[in-house]
Amino acid sequence: MRAIDVHCHPSTKEHSVSVGKYMAALEAMLGRPMRSKSEDEMAEDFRRDDVFAMLIAMDAQAETGEGVITNDYIAGLTTRHPDVFLPGWAVVDPWKGKLALAELERAIRDLKLTGTKWMPILQGFYPHDHRFYPFWDLCQSLGAPVLIHCGTTAIGSGMEGGGGLKLDYARPLPCIDNIAADFPKLTIIMAHPAWPWTEEAIAILLHKTNVYMDISGWRPKYIPATLKAEMSRRLQDKILYGSDYPGWSPGQCLDELQMEGLRDGVIEKIFYKNALRALKLADKVKAAEAAARLRSK
Ligand SMILES: [Zn+2]
Known part of the structure; x- marks a missing residue:
């Protein structure tokens, strides 16, 4: 296994249903159409690049009115393709209240998903708003x-009023810093380099042991210079590799990262060692490796 990709979205028809009215602007930004793939084609994309992937569900219905990628679908991908998909990320819409809390618990306990993903811009909520603290409390206890x-996000980018989406929900200070302080045993991964607030994110990463960052969604050469410099230094145990597939190709991001001239030993940490430790993935990776051996016989 070359790497663990902690940040992937399904490239199947479920993806276009969840992106909905934002698709045209997203395709314009990426400069290419996003053709829906079959499940087998998607699995093959990761097999070819020798990557174990963690896929993400979707539910921002209350705010965007778009379709849901269910937690059952994400869990089923691991069941159907155990050699390439590690148990991924559950998503619940925080505005669905008690129903969402129950669904989150079911997704972790019964479906055995690894953790939960949150999209404050799309879901329209501030993570440090105390009304949503029961979610962090539950995640911490589980x-x-x-x-x-x-x-910032590609969703809504280039649309009038950004498609009505507000970036402020995704600002590390105070959103992430507050919940990291109030839930010190909760492992938090900031998804993406947090631009234009990368320096705020670096401060939190240095200050709080329970906070990490995935560098998905950015071609390595465009990762802000301050962050890139710290990846080899003070943040070498805090950065996790992610691609943001299907927007970006996992293999291409890995190749480009390898060319960034990071210090010896740091590449292995970013490619998989940090994810193994921070997300406690050892047993899940062993199971995937066993499935891969079985498949190659
Ligand atoms: Zn993403």
């Missing part, structure tokens, strides 16, 4: 890490 989108 030992389930949370992956929270930080910084």
Whole structure:
């Protein structure tokens, strides 16, 4: 296994249903159409790049009115393709209240998903708003890490009024810093380099042991210089590799990262060692490796 990709979205028809009215602007930004793939084609994309992937569900219905990618679908991908998909990320819409809390617990306990992903811009909520604290409390008690989108987003980009989406929900200070302080045993991964608030994110990463960052969604050469410099230094145990597939190709991001001239030993940490430790993935990776051996016989 070359890497663990902690941040992937399904490229199947479920993806276009969840992106909905934002698709045209997203395709314009990426400069290419996003053709829906079959499940087998999607699995093959990761097999070819020798990557174990963690896929993400979707539910921002209350705010965007778009379709849901269910937690059952994400869990089923691991069941159907155990050699390439590690148990991924559950998503619940925080505005669905008690129903969402129950669904989150079911997704972790019964479906055995690894953690939960949150998209404050799309879901229209501030993570540090105390009304949503029961979610962090539950995740902390379940030992389930949370992956929270930080910084700007491709969704709504280039649309009038950004499609009505507000970036302020994804600002690391105070959103992430507050919940990291109030839930010190909750493992938090800031998704993406948090631009234009990368320096705020670096400060939190240095200050709080329970906070990490995935560098998904950015071609390595465009990762802000301050962050890139710290990746080899003070943040070498805090950065997790992610691609943001299907927007970006996992293999291409890995190749480009390898060319960035990071210090010896740091590449292995970013490619998989940090994810193994922070997300406690050892057993899940062993199971995937066993499935891969079985498949190659
Ligand atoms: Zn993403």
